[in-house]
Amino acid sequence: MFLYEPTRPASLQVAEALAVGAVFSIFLIITSKFEIRDGKIFLQRSKAFMFILMGLLIIRVAFRAFLGKDINPEELSGMFFLLAYGMILPWRIAMYVSYRKIEKQLTNSDERTILSVKQEPAPYK
Numbered sequence: 001m002f003l004y005e006p007t008r009p010a011s012l013q014v015a016e017a018l019a020v021g022a023v024f025s026i027f028l029i030i031t032s033k034f035e036i037r038d039g040k041i042f043l044q045r046s047k048a049f050m051f052i053l054m055g056l057l058i059i060r061v062a063f064r065a066f067l068g069k070d071i072n073p074e075e076l077s078g079m080f081f082l083l084a085y086g087m088i089l090p091w092r093i094a095m096y097v098s099y100r101k102i103e104k105q106l107t108n109s110d111e112r113t114i115l116s117v118k119q120e121p122a123p124y125k
Contacts (some may be wrong), residue, residue, distance in 0.1 A: 001081060006074035009082070013071075017079040021086025024059075027052050028091040034102045041102050043095075056087075 002008050009017065031046040060080065067076060 002078060004074070006072065007078040009075050009079045013075070013079055014082055017082035018086035021083040021088075022090050024056060024083075025087040025090040025094075027055075028087070029094040032091070032095055032098070034098055036102065036106055039106070041099060041106065 027048075031048045031052065033044045033046075034041050035044050036042075060083075064076065064080075067079075071079070
């Protein structure tokens with residue numbers, strides 16, 4: 001996309017788009033939680049997820065209407081791409097960190113279970 005000259009935003013616009021994306025990612029990070037079911041890790045469904053996506057769509061349309069007067073459409077498309085990337089990257093990093101933390105808890109609880117089973121004395125005959 002950015003090989004096409006008109007879609008390349010200026011450096012300051014790149015920083016702005018990434019920063020706004022990082023701010024919006026906070027909503028996704030807060031509503032994304034993992035849970036352990038049957039010894040496996042799953043992402044909990046969030047009821048707020050659809051509302052967040054709809055809110056982001058409304059904000060994007062509003063930004064486009066407001067900024068579309070000052071910035072050409074190709075450059076604005078590049079900025080929205082960067083905004084989405086700036087939102088997804090911190091969210092995915094936070095999800096990975098959270099997953100690793102839950103995975104470590106799961107592993108520790110499995111090790112404790114194995115140790116308690118091994119340490120039980122054999123029945124006396």
